[in-house]
Amino acid sequence: MSLLDAPYRFTRLQKGLLFLAGLVLFLAAWWFLAERMSVQQPVGTFNTRPPSSLTTDPAEIAYRDSILRADSIAYANATEFKKVYPLLPPPHLVFKSLPELISPPEGSVNKSLVIHTAISIWRNLQGYFWAVFISLLIGIPIAISPVAKAMFSRQIDTLRYVPLTALTPIFLIIFRPEAAEAMKVSFLAFGILVYLLPVVMQRLWETEDVYLKTAYTLGASDWQLVKSVYIPAVLSKLIDDIRVLTAISWTYIIIAEVYYRDDGLGSLSYILGRQGNVAGVFGVLIVIVLIGYLQDQLFAYMNRRLFPHRDVKSVRPGLKETRSGFMIILGVVMTYLLISALVGKVAILGFIVAIIVAAAALLIIFGEIKLRGGVQTA
Numbered sequence: 001m002s003l004l005d006a007p008y009r010f011t012r013l014q015k016g017l018l019f020l021a022g023l024v025l026f027l028a029a030w031w032f033l034a035e036r037m038s039v040q041q042p043v044g045t046f047n048t049r050p051p052s053s054l055t056t057d058p059a060e061i062a063y064r065d066s067i068l069r070a071d072s073i074a075y076a077n078a079t080e081f082k083k084v085y086p087l088l089p090p091p092h093l094v095f096k097s098l099p100e101l102i103s104p105p106e107g108s109v110n111k112s113l114v115i116h117t118a119i120s121i122w123r124n125l126q127g128y129f130w131a132v133f134i135s136l137l138i139g140i141p142i143a144i145s146p147v148a149k150a151m152f153s154r155q156i157d158t159l160r161y162v163p164l165t166a167l168t169p170i171f172l173i174i175f176r177p178e179a180a181e182a183m184k185v186s187f188l189a190f191g192i193l194v195y196l197l198p199v200v201m202q203r204l205w206e207t208e209d210v211y212l213k214t215a216y217t218l219g220a221s222d223w224q225l226v227k228s229v230y231i232p233a234v235l236s237k238l239i240d241d242i243r244v245l246t247a248i249s250w251t252y253i254i255i256a257e258v259y260y261r262d263d264g265l266g267s268l269s270y271i272l273g274r275q276g277n278v279a280g281v282f283g284v285l286i287v288i289v290l291i292g293y294l295q296d297q298l299f300a301y302m303n304r305r306l307f308p309h310r311d312v313k314s315v316r317p318g319l320k321e322t323r324s325g326f327m328i329i330l331g332v333v334m335t336y337l338l339i340s341a342l343v344g345k346v347a348i349l350g351f352i353v354a355i356i357v358a359a360a361a362l363l364i365i366f367g368e369i370k371l372r373g374g375v376q377t378a
Contacts, residue, residue, distance in 0.1 A: 336350070
């Protein structure tokens with residue numbers, strides 16, 4: 001029987017062993033490529049980053065030639081060499097660089113990796129919020145209005161073909177250096193918006209007709225139809241679409257952070273690259289991949305708890321608590337971001353939001369405990 005259509009499923013142990021085998025093969029291939037790309041460098045003074053060759057200044061050209069000449073002489077007279085990895089460091093060097101990134105040595109210009117990570121995650125969440133908020137605010141009215149649909153649906157569909165990286169200079173012009181934070185969040189929000197807005201409209205058009213007819217039969221008004229049918233139908237599918245955009249969102253936030261290199265993982269990776277710390281750059285990339293994976297799993301978990309009817313057809317003890325906890329967190333964070341955008345940041349408000357979010361997290365944990373020990377009821 002062909003393995004492609006085999007009816008069996010792997011057990012948990014088999015899946016674990018296959019995962020470990022794949023991981024070992026991946027690390028072995030990584031190590032092999034790193035060794036193949038390694039070079040022998042003379043021990044001692046050796047400049048691996050000469051000035052740019054694009055300059056037309058005679059003094060710069062002469063300085064570059066003198067550096068290259070000195071390096072050639074040092075290389076020819078060298079008696080001792082060491083192995084370096086200018087392009088791809090092996091796995092052990094990458095993982096060895098992480099402790100130094102987390103706790104930089106005294107005198108280092110780099111902040112801790114933990115600080116950069118927290119800043120980038122917060123920017124990512126802000127970008128998601130504004131993209132979802134604006135997509136729902138614009139997409140739902142256009143999708144349910146025949147006139148607006150005829151006027152704007154084609155233009156909105158073409159938004160996804162906009163080359164966003166080419167728009168980066170426009171964002172740099174609009175947002176001056178003193179508004180660097182707003183530029184990063186706005187660029188990310190726009191990058192998600194151009195993909196999410198057409199999806200919101202498409203999801204609304206995919207609403208099953210039976211729900212609409214049932215609402216009309218019960219005498220629902222237009223507002224009740226939007227609130228009780230359209231919005232839940234869109235939101236129940238929207239998290240899956242947001243999960244798909246996770247990788248895209250991290251691409252855009254890294255691009256934005258590279259332009260204004262004050263903080264964030266994009267800034268850190270650029271600085272490490274300029275310092276010649278290739279292992280550190282790959283360490284930052286691994287952190288970004290792990291965050292993206294965890295973020296994807298978080299969205300999947302939220303989808304199961306906020307819209308349990310998609311997976312189960314019965315009521316389980318604890319679902320109400322977990323759903324309420326997530327709704328509180330989303331509502332409080334949304335309110336905080338809206339107030340911050342309208343009147344500016346308020347220190348005491350951030351403290352209050354942190355307390356409410358912590359309480360909601362405890363409510364979610366309590367609900368999960370009930371779910372683990374609960375029994376399904378019809």
